[in-house]
Ligand SMILES: Nc1ncnc2c1ncn2[C@@H]1O[C@H](COP(=O)(O)OP(=O)(O)OP(=O)(O)O)[C@@H](O)[C@H]1O
């Protein structure tokens with residue numbers, strides 16, 4: 805059985821990664837697509853659930869996960885740690901299913917080093933003004949954190965050339981169609997010797 809695709813979806817905070825992943829899940833156009841749940845030291849937001857949005861960890865628990873090689877990648881982002889549990893990703897692709905990791909750029913670059921055959925997609929906002937409006941309107945971060953996330957966003961967008969594909973999230977359905985087309989094309993690729 806051939807392995808599933810490891811798909812990395814990055815993009816600045818507030819661009820709509822989570823929204824697009826939820827829409828992809830609901831549209832059910834990609835067979836056997838599994839979503840990785842990250843570990844984080846960030847506090848849960850209102851409505852977020854353990855094991856659904858994240859596995860919430862203390863900094864000590866997170867460091868233990870790193871020490872025990874349980875994370876495929878990890879990064880510190882705006883004062884909190886985030887990482888991808890390794891075992892679930894490996895099991896999923898070994899079962900021939902595709903998995904999508906919704907992660908920031910430092911983590912994506914780590915995955916690219918260890919798993920260069922992954923599919924690296926960067927989600928772009930229509931503009932930086934629209935990005936700021938989306939983070940503000942989400943209402944989950946205070947102004948200081950929003951400013952910090954916006955300054956990181958510009959650095960992240962400058963890392964675009966490390967990715968295989970750029971998808972603009974202007975409209976959710978259109979962004980989903982673009983990602984579905986990428987995944988379809990990746991499945992049709994002829995393996996190189
Ligand atoms: N295409 C779109 N048009 C308008 N609003 C959008 C679009 N996509 C997402 N949004 C809105 O933008 C806000 C941020 O989206 P979301 O939380 O999915 O971003 P994210 O990239 O996952 O953020 P983070 O990295 O901080 O978790 C949400 O309020 C969402 O409803």
Ligand SMILES: Nc1nc2c(ncn2[C@@H]2O[C@H](COP(=O)(O)O)[C@@H](O)[C@H]2O)c(=O)[nH]1
Pocket residue numbers: 815816817821842843846877878879881886887888906907908909910911912
């Ligand atoms: N390197 C990783 N980045 C991750 C992971 N899970 C989420 N993220 C990214 O962190 C920021 C902030 O997320 P938020 O939920 O606090 O808004 C965002 O860019 C996420 O994509 C991970 O496992 N590794």
